[in-house]
Amino acid sequence: MQNAAPIKILxxxxxxxxxxAACGERYPADIRGSLEQAKESALxxxxxxxxxxxxxxxxxxxxxxxxxxxxxxxxEGLKIDWIRGEEAELLESLKGGDLHLVAGGLTxxxxxxxxxxxxAPISTCHVYAGLAGPGAVSIAEDELKSMTLExxxxxxxxxxxxxxxxxxxxxxxxxxxxxxxIAEEFTLKEHGLTPTGEPLMKTTHVLALPHGxxxxxxxxxxxxxxxxxxxxxxxxxx
Amino acid sequence: MKLAPKxxxxxxxxxxxxxxxxxxRITFAYLLxxxxxxxxxxxxxxxxxxxxxxxxxxxxxPLSFLIAIRLxxxxxxxxxxxxxxxxxxxxxxxxxxxxxxxxAYLMYDSSMALLKxxxxxxxxxxIFGHPxxxxxxxxxxxVYSGLPAAILGRMKLPLARKLNDKALYADAxxxxxxxxxxxxxxxxxxxxxxxxxxxxxxxxxxxxFSIIKDGFSNLKDSGAQLLDRTPDPLGxxxxxxxxxxxxxxxxxxxxxxxxxxxxxxxxxxxxEAFVTLTGxxxxxxxxxxxxxxxxxxxxxxxxxxLAIGHSSHSPQSDAGL
Numbered sequence: 001m002q003n004a005a006p007i008k009i010l011x012x013x014x015x016x017x018x019x020x021a022a023c024g025e026r027y028p029a030d031i032r033g034s035l036e037q038a039k040e041s042a043l044x045x046x047x048x049x050x051x052x053x054x055x056x057x058x059x060x061x062x063x064x065x066x067x068x069x070x071x072x073x074x075x076e077g078l079k080i081d082w083i084r085g086e087e088a089e090l091l092e093s094l095k096g097g098d099l100h101l102v103a104g105g106l107t108x109x110x111x112x113x114x115x116x117x118x119x120a121p122i123s124t125c126h127v128y129a130g131l132a133g134p135g136a137v138s139i140a141e142d143e144l145k146s147m148t149l150e151x152x153x154x155x156x157x158x159x160x161x162x163x164x165x166x167x168x169x170x171x172x173x174x175x176x177x178x179x180x181x182i183a184e185e186f187t188l189k190e191h192g193l194t195p196t197g198e199p200l201m202k203t204t205h206v207l208a209l210p211h212g213x214x215x216x217x218x219x220x221x222x223x224x225x226x227x228x229x230x231x232x233x234x235x236x237x238x
Numbered sequence: 239m240k241l242a243p244k245x246x247x248x249x250x251x252x253x254x255x256x257x258x259x260x261x262x263r264i265t266f267a268y269l270l271x272x273x274x275x276x277x278x279x280x281x282x283x284x285x286x287x288x289x290x291x292x293x294x295x296x297x298x299x300p301l302s303f304l305i306a307i308r309l310x311x312x313x314x315x316x317x318x319x320x321x322x323x324x325x326x327x328x329x330x331x332x333x334x335x336x337x338x339x340x341x342a343y344l345m346y347d348s349s350m351a352l353l354k355x356x357x358x359x360x361x362x363x364x365i366f367g368h369p370x371x372x373x374x375x376x377x378x379x380x381v382y383s384g385l386p387a388a389i390l391g392r393m394k395l396p397l398a399r400k401l402n403d404k405a406l407y408a409d410a411x412x413x414x415x416x417x418x419x420x421x422x423x424x425x426x427x428x429x430x431x432x433x434x435x436x437x438x439x440x441x442x443x444x445x446x447f448s449i450i451k452d453g454f455s456n457l458k459d460s461g462a463q464l465l466d467r468t469p470d471p472l473g474x475x476x477x478x479x480x481x482x483x484x485x486x487x488x489x490x491x492x493x494x495x496x497x498x499x500x501x502x503x504x505x506x507x508x509x510e511a512f513v514t515l516t517g518x519x520x521x522x523x524x525x526x527x528x529x530x531x532x533x534x535x536x537x538x539x540x541x542x543x544l545a546i547g548h549s550s551h552s553p554q555s556d557a558g559l
Binding site: 027028029030031032033117119120209210211212213215217218221222226227 | 356357358359360361362363364367368369371373430431432433434435
């Protein structure tokens with residue numbers, strides 16, 4: 001039984017904590033010092049087009065994620081350098097610490113989460129089956145599942161809907177005259193469809209940061225609301 | 239068939255035995271709760287996953303102790319004429335192996351983190367509407383996983399010595415390892431907060447050496463005990479024990495010379511005493527009296543057989559049954 005060593009380490013930790021209290025530095029700190037760098041020069045943000053989350057309009061990014069990053073910059077007093085690129089290349093640069101943030105409609109389920117760290121949720125939307133017509137339609141679950149609903153091929157939702165026994169047809173793009181579809185609530189709204197029944201799943205959107213930048217991570221979390229809700233729904237004029 | 243006597247602990251050690259069983263039950267239930275809580279909070283954090291795996295490993299010693307302590311009391315039978323005392327040594331072996339593996343895993347995991355230069359992210363999340371650095375939550379869970387283990391381990395050590403229960407002893411070492419790992423992880427998390435990416439892995443690597451050392455020495459000891467090494471009981475000296483038995487035998491009138499060959503079987507000591515006679519063959523009651531004298535020397539003596547005129551093996555014999 002060697003109990004002396006951990007006691008020494010723990011007292012060292014206590015000393016460190018005291019030192020921390022004395023100098024009042026930012027805690028937790030970044031491993032690479034991203035936030036400090038951003039303060040000295042600018043916050044370097046990689047942007048990969050993904051409407052309605054972020055897209056390039058008249059030489060500047062707009063969308064939910066652009067607004068969030070501007071709010072962060074304002075809160076921390078930072079200038080922003082927007083860098084437009086391909087998602088894979090931007091994330092690769094982020095992994096190596098060459099960027100401070102990447103925005104591109106990423107979700108918590110991104111397979112990149114091993115290589116970069118994903119922020120606190122910036123938006124949580126629900127995926128519903130939506131039917132044409134205003135007002136809430138009351139319909140039995142079995143009936144809803146027997147109707148043929150459209151799902152965008154590139155939305156990543158088709159196989160998940162099939163797993164839940166929905167009858168679906170894959171389409172390239174939802175159109176205005178779609179009679180029923182499965183999509184995130186804001187997409188349904190865009191196409192004049194009303195969410196019906198229970199949500200199929202939750203989608204959590206996030207921004208990406210380099211691993212270990214715990215001060216930047218904390219600053220970003222602080223500039224987000226505790227319960228973000230479905231941001232594209234809040235920003236669209238209804 | 240002549241069976242070994244049914245005996246495990248004398249009356250005065252029964253309360254200690256019951257206390258040890260209770261401590262191990264508490265340990266098992268507590269560790270199970272730690273494993274459950276860890277599973278809930280670990281998320282994607284590699285460091286927490288490693289801590290969880292270690293806590294799962296530390297379930298092995300109390301479990302094997304609890305199984306063994308029931309088995310050792312069973313009366314010897316025709317199939318098991320020597321009784322079930324060695325169950326405790328098997329428990330000791332599995333506990334030591336668990337301890338050793340825990341140290342080895344910790345060393346592997348932390349060295350890999352250092353080699354790959356992994357920069358750990360500890361997120362800041364909203365908890366009940368407040369942004370909280372998850373490092374503080376992790377430290378809370380680690381204190382829960384370390385502090386009671388330290389206290390339980392300390393309480394088990396004197397019991398293990400009294401009962402000569404090495405499985406219990408290895409479990410106390412496991413509890414010490416638990417709290418040392420937790421302490422290292424706390425230091426690591428505080429270090430990460432200062433922007434030192436290597437703090438976590440370095441602290442774990444440092445602790446892994448002492449756990450491996452503890453695990454290896456226990457593993458060696460349990461293996462040696464299974465190989466019938468001369469007794470080295472906890473809280474007693476094997477050589478002194480042998481010497482005392484020898485003196486007791488030589489004090490008996492009908493015995494000329496005496497020598498002993500002893501082994502540790504679980505909590506007890508078994509063996510043979512080889513004697514030469516001064517005169518004629520002793521009576522049955524004289525032999526029984528001599529064996530009782532041996533058993534009365536120490537509670538750890540389980541069964542020592544008297545052998546008179548024992549011969550050695552003849553290598554020329556090729557008989558087979």
